[in-house]
Every structure is written in C-alpha cells, then in structure tokens.
Amino acid sequence: MSTAGIERGHCALLFPGQGSQYVGMGKDLYNTFPKSAKLAFDEADEAFNNGLLKLIFDGQQDKLKLTENAQPAILATSIAILRVLEDEFGFDVAKACTYTLGHSLGEYTALVATKSLTLHDAIKLVRLRGEAMTRSVADxxxxxxxxxxxxxxxxxxxxxxxxxxxxxxxxxxxxxxxxxxxxxxxxxxxxxxxxxxxxxxxxxxxxxxxxxxxxPVSAPFHTSMMKEAADVMAEAFKNVQFREPVVDIVSNVTAKPYDNVSEIPLLLVQQTTATVEWQRSIKYCKDHDISDFLCFGPGKVLANLLKKEYPLDHIRSITSADDIKSQATDFRTIIAAASGTEPVRG
CATH class of the missing domain: 3.30.70.250 (Malonyl-CoA ACP transacylase, ACP-binding)
Known part of the structure; x- marks a missing residue:
C-alpha cells in the first residue's frame, strides 16, 4: 500500500491478542485521562451495547476471558492507551511509525490505530468474531x-x-x-x-x-475448524467500510503489508482459519531495518517475545498510566523525531 511522500519515524507499533486480558486493566487510564482514555472506553462500551466497562474494570476473570468479551476488552484498552498518547502528547501514528501490526485480534486494533476501521465497527466485529469462534465448535x-x-x-x-x-x-x-x-x-x-x-x-x-x-481457550483458534466463524466474518465485512491505513499494516496471513484496501477483509477472513505468522511478520520489520518497537495494550507478552528474540533492540511496553508517565520523555523524543523538531524537555 503506497505511503509515498510521508516522512515517517522508524519504528513499529504492536498490539496484543487474546490472553492478555485481566480484570482492572485500563481503569487507571480511565480515571487519569478523562479527555482521551475515558472517551475511548465510553465509545467502546456503547458499541458493545453497554456492560463492557463493568466487565473490564470490576468483572469476574472467568467472564472476562470468554472470547466474545476478551477480544473487545483488549481492543478497547489498547486503543485507550493510544488515544492518551495522541491527545495528551501529540503522538501521530502516521508520522511516528513505519509499520503497525497486531497479533490475531490485535490486527483489528491496528486497523483502528491506522484509521482504516472505526473503533465502533471494530468492537462490534471482534465481539461477533469471538461469538462465532466459540459457536464454530460448541455443538x-x-x-x-x-x-x-x-x-x-x-x-x-x-x-x-x-x-x-x-x-x-x-x-x-x-x-x-x-x-x-x-x-x-x-x-x-x-x-x-x-x-x-x-x-x-x-x-x-x-x-x-x-x-x-x-x-486455556474456548475453541481451537486459527484452524480449519474455524471455517464457520470465517464465513460469519465474511458476511459481516460486507457492511463495513475499510479505509486506506495511514501506516502500512503487516498482515498475520502474508507477513507483509496489505497491497490495497480491498485485500483487508479478504485477509481478515483467512486469518480466522490460518496460522498467525507473527515470527515472519516481525522478521519483515527487521528486514526493513526496524529495531524500535512500541507495544501498546494490556500485558507484556509481545514485548517479552521480542526481548528474547532481539535483545539489542529498543522495545517498550505501554500498558498503564504509570508506563505513559514514566516514558513521557521517550514519547516526546519520538514525536519530535517524526516532526523534525526538538523535543520538549521536562
């Protein structure tokens, strides 16, 4: 997908998949950043038809880990973190990053982050995706x-x-x-x-x-047994508008960026039953001289995988309000490098 004419920072932005959820994730963001995180969570809750925030902040772990709940919960939390950086620090995905990628469910988060998919549509889609995955083998x-x-x-x-x-x-x-x-x-x-x-x-x-x-999951994800769920998603995508991402998204299926917008729903359908080619997706980034990775979202699984595979790379994990505050200088440096200005100190 063409990104000609845009000056970009040289890093990749990563989003986690199912399994990273935990009760209470993002609650500090919601309370600390009412003009950014709270708005993102509230928008996600509305798309979920209410009840998502209660599940995330004060629910039971057994209920939160249900696929149809965990997927929208993780997506909402990941985007809330990104919105804080965008609104409070002036972080611009289009300028700061060369690539974005998400692990399984996280690919939908990457689509939201790059303005290809609205948060409202994404929450509805991943809830449907979770329900369809579970239903594919339930009976x-x-x-x-x-x-x-x-x-x-x-x-x-x-x-x-x-x-x-x-x-x-x-x-x-x-x-x-x-x-x-x-x-x-x-x-x-x-x-x-x-x-x-x-x-x-x-x-x-x-x-x-x-x-x-x-x-511990409810279904055999990313196998041919998920064919029914893939069919459900193919039908759902007919009513969803995808836009060209502002940053290249590396597909889980091909381990390379989408070629065009029309390819996005086709590869998302395939992703339901196909192997998540995460190792090769990261290698694509490495082959294009990426050694700086920003991992946004609950948990540190993706960051830990990267640190073990590439211990000399610059890998940052942003999961909470404290992470944002402690890495504020880093974010200002990234933003300044992308915009060609000196970072603001203090």
Whole structure:
C-alpha cells in the first residue's frame, strides 16, 4: 500500500491478542485521562451495547476471558492507551511509525490505530468474531484444545515439516494445525484434543519441542475448524467500510503489508482459519531495518517475545498510566523525531 511522500519515524507499533486480558486493566487510564482514555472506553462500551466497562474494570476473570468479551476488552484498552498518547502528547501514528501490526485480534486494533476501521465497527466485529469462534465448535461434540510449545534450538523449520506429516497421519475426525508461530522458539498448535496431544508427544520425541503448555481457550483458534466463524466474518465485512491505513499494516496471513484496501477483509477472513505468522511478520520489520518497537495494550507478552528474540533492540511496553508517565520523555523524543523538531524537555 503506497505511503509515498510521508516522512515517517522508524519504528513499529504492536498490539496484543487474546490472553492478555485481566480484570482492572485500563481503569487507571480511565480515571487519569478523562479527555482521551475515558472517551475511548465510553465509545467502546456503547458499541458493545453497554456492560463492557463493568466487565473490564470490576468483572469476574472467568467472564472476562470468554472470547466474545476478551477480544473487545483488549481492543478497547489498547486503543485507550493510544488515544492518551495522541491527545495528551501529540503522538501521530502516521508520522511516528513505519509499520503497525497486531497479533490475531490485535490486527483489528491496528486497523483502528491506522484509521482504516472505526473503533465502533471494530468492537462490534471482534465481539461477533469471538461469538462465532466459540459457536464454530460448541455443538460439534468434540473435545478441542490449544497448546504452546517451546521450540528446541533452530528446529522451527523441521517442526513445521513434522506438523505436515503428523496432520496427514491422524485418523479421520482428528485434527491438529499450527495456530501461531510466535517466534523462533515458540509455536502454538490447535485442534482436537487427541490431535494436539499426539502432535505434542511426537514433536517432543523428535527433540523439536522441549515442552508443551495448555492454552486455556474456548475453541481451537486459527484452524480449519474455524471455517464457520470465517464465513460469519465474511458476511459481516460486507457492511463495513475499510479505509486506506495511514501506516502500512503487516498482515498475520502474508507477513507483509496489505497491497490495497480491498485485500483487508479478504485477509481478515483467512486469518480466522490460518496460522498467525507473527515470527515472519516481525522478521519483515527487521528486514526493513526496524529495531524500535512500541507495544501498546494490556500485558507484556509481545514485548517479552521480542526481548528474547532481539535483545539489542529498543522495545517498550505501554500498558498503564504509570508506563505513559514514566516514558513521557521517550514519547516526546519520538514525536519530535517524526516532526523534525526538538523535543520538549521536562
């Protein structure tokens, strides 16, 4: 997608996916920044048909982690953080960043951040997405699971090849697929419980994976079992207007920026069933000389992955009002560099 003629800062802006949610996230932002964070949260709550703020700030963790609640909650919190920087510090995504990207759900947040999608539409879409994902397997009478694997050494490519063989060898009715490739040392597999368990044992026996940790989710995300949810999203996108992003967004599916606006809904549909190519998305940024990453949103999962993979890079995680205050000088420097002016001190 063309960004010719725009002078940009040389960094990437990252947004987290499901699993980063926790009760109370963003409440300090809501109370501290009434002209920015509060407005963003209130807009998200209205799009949710009310009740989202109560879930986020004072709800039960078991209810918040439900996919249809967690996804809009994380998106709202991530955008609230961004709005604070935009309104209070003059942060401009179009000038400050070269690329934006989000992990799974976070790709919708990136679309909001780059003015391609309204916050109102995004909240409705990810709530629908969460409901459809859960419903895709709810009545199928099959046990499903997801498991995170630690990849041994430099065996990521061998692990991917082995997964193809394992998948082909499973009996009818069983399934396992690569849901996320998060880094050179972490992947997530997803599918039927028996398929996931079998794949975990085979990959560990081949010494491609060191250990497996169950991921507590309601459905086998990013597999062909999510086809029904993909169909639901394809229908929903017919009534949504996407605009050209002000900054290139790196797609989870292709691990490169969208080519044009019409490609956005098509790739979002594919994203529902396809592997999240996060490691290759980050590598795309690295191949284009990015070594400065801003991680906006609850939790520090994305920042921690990056710090382990690229320990010499400049990686900042912004999750709270305290993070914003403590890194205020950094933000002023970024803004000044993007605008060609001296940073304001103090």
């Amino acid at each position: 199928k009478g099959v046990s499903t699971s997801m498991s995170a694997l630690v990849v041994r050494g430099d065996h990521l490519v061998q692990l991917e090849d082995a997964m193809d063989e394992i998948r082909a060898s499973l009996p009818e009715g069983e399934l396992v697929e690569l849901a996320n490739i998060n880094s050179s040392f972490q992947v997530v597999i997803s599918g039927t419980s028996k398929g996931v368990d079998h794949a975990s044992r085979v990959l560990q026996s081949k010494k491609f994976a060191a250990r497996a940790v169950d991921v």
